[in-house]
Amino acid sequence: MVLVLTGVTAVSVALLAYVYELTKAPIAQAQAKALSDAVSTVIPGFDNDPIAEKKIQQVNGVSYVVYPATKGGEYIGAAVEASAMGFGGELKILVGFDAQGNVLDYSLLSHAETPGLGSKADTWFKKGGKGDIIGMNPGEAVLSVRKDGGRIDAITASTITSRAFLNAVNAAYAAFSGQEKADGTTGASQQTADMENDENTAAVSANQERREEHE
Helix, strand or coil: CHHHHHHHHHHHHHHHHHHHHHHHHHHHHHHHHHHHHHHHHHCCCCCCCCCCCCEEEEECCEEEEEEEEEECCEEEEEEEEEEEECCCCEEEEEEEEECCCCEEEEEEEECCCCCCCHHHHHHHCCCCCCCCCCCCCCCCCCCCEHHHCCCECCECCEHHHHHHHHHHHHHHHHHHHHCECCCCCECCCCCHHHHHHHHHHHHHCHHHHHHHHHC
């Protein structure tokens, strides 16, 4: 019995290792293409290679990946990866900003939100959507939902997800504004304290929102 179980275990491990090696390269290629497509979507018009020129920006001890975009050698903006905890788990986005810090577009890279509810973040905040944030600048006013005194309509029955999404956008802006631009200048984030206050407000009401959404 012990020998049989040992043999089955060894064969299973060998098969898993084989499948992993077999699929590792295709998966990596698919992920690279998905990222490339996302960067092209959220900040179009560049002629450099933002992914090859990516930078790691630290904000309050958290690392963010910034993909700077240039055209004809002139800085035109950047795409920034950021994440926040939603209702079901981590919500990760890629946000494109123009050179002035206005939101150009975004791509929802991954999430664990409820299908049909929190998952609507994929389109809810897009141009023409009910929570449209395109063209807004988090440097002028931190993005937050109306329930928290902001100007963004939350996803119906998914306030927690909406808060998480906007927190991620605000965090992405903080990384964007703190990076060194192509001309050697930096845009120091003036919104860090406001963002922290916004996140604290969301945390205080999180339990209440979870009960409401479950109902």
